[in-house]
Amino acid sequence: MKTGEIFVIMGPSGCGKTTLLRTMTGLIEPLAGEVRYQGRVVKGQKALDEYRRSFGMVFQQGALLNSISIMENVALPLREHTDLPDWMIERVVEMKLAQVGLLEARNRKPMELSGGMRKRAGIARALALEPALLYFDEPSGGLDPITADGIDNLILSLTESLPVTVIVVTHELASIFKIADRVMMLRDGKIAVLSTREEVKNAKDEGVQHFIHRRAPAEEGAADAFLTEVGGGSE
């Protein structure tokens, strides 16, 4: 991963994108191989805790704690991982919420927000500790095109203004070709292509072309074997 880039992991449903993301964030243990961050292997609870404090993650549905307000959600990592005074935490949280356009909704509970707003609140929470690395799981998933574009713009503005590296898992083509610096396509749990977005557009790989041009591979002859078996000739 290059520092400051937006790296997109794409691929069809079931190809292993989410499994890879969950492995990278330490939610599941890799069956083989290892997770490395800044040259060090992330192994053991202590290393995992340290690693987790250096990144933020935005979940598909926001994954905010429903029992507390948006402000408390964003403040949670600050309260738990720092000894900052309350006034400082409040100001930082307000700034993070303002950054994602949710300052006015700070006292509302997650269930009172729309899908796009919850995702923005999730971004504010992920940014709370000023992480060097941000993971996004399907940032535009389930959103209307305009709200999705707003999230894309927000991701772009983050990398422009902050020293942050972004890893996005998605299969939304419009998002991919708008925000990605580099793209990795997975197929059947393996890397099919890893390149810049322009090179991926022109990749020769048939699976990649099917994916980016939204073409489902045709299934032919699905009745031939049966008809041959029962001698089903033409009229």
Add this chain to the structure above:
Amino acid sequence: MPLCGYALAMISLPASLDRNSAVGLFEDVVGLLAGGATRVELDAGQVRHIDAFGAAAILEAHGAASQAGAEFRLRNVSSQTREVLALLRVDRVLSTSREVPAKEPLLARIGGWGFALTHSAVQQAALNVDGLFLTFIAPFRRKGPRVVQFIRQLNLIGTQATGIVVLISFLIGLIMALQSASQLRQFGANIYVADLVGISMTRELGPLLTAIIVAARSGSSIAAELGTMVVTEEVDALRVMGLNPRRFLVAPRFAAMVLALPCLAILADLAGITGGFVVGVFGLDIGANHYWNQTITALYTSDILSGLVKSFVFANVIAVVACHCGLSLTGGPEQVGRATTRAVVSSIIIVILADFFFTSIFYLLT
């Protein structure tokens, strides 16, 4: 319609092979096979419309013929019929239906259940140890449960359950006194209603009733709440923020449960004794002071303490089982209901087993 029977059976398929005609076709084929046909031929020459029901009938007829050892033929298939059969992926349906599902040997299944049960028991034991640590030791290291959450849970599990616990215990006290009075009256021993109600409530029924009410009321709520948090990835969000879900989610509920349940059990004891008192004083004409003194004389501190020990253990069981069922949930939202049911059923069974164990121990000791 079948054209001839016996060795060769030929059926001319109707122009429209759909929901109305498909079942009839299959029954015709089965009838011919039962009549001894060794070759079945379906003529699709007249078919102008075929849908999934028609295709299903053809596949089933084919299967029935194969099973009967008869030859099956489908003739004069038009390109349109062929397209529909291809669209319905009959090849894949046929090959899937021929796959014999691998059946796990009984011994392997028993081993699997044993492993799952052991794994679950170990996880729950670890959860219990964590709960005890986070409740009784961690607060002294400033890493205990979150105070706000703890108070919220204490209110949900304890305060809000007070009414129902008191009401049910009072009614049980009334019922026990009435039932025992009808027997004791025959021996002129009405006054011993006070002994019976007092001892039964403090040693047994107070803690047990309270545990069952709390398991049904709060155990289900805890399992559902935590299960929903798993489904909505809130638990994963805590983990990736480097926050321990056990400290955040389990500890406040565990601590509230082990504090609230013994308190509720004491209230249940008092309510049950009051129920007996009402029957004794107003129904059996025992003097109020006499009844009260008899109850105090009958009860030992050990009766009340044994009830409280039981309550503490029951609280451990309910909190651990409910939290485990919620947090170990896999799958979608539909699993939340199942986890809730499992939490209530399992915790009630374990509570009653634990009660039996403790009662046996106390009986042997005394």
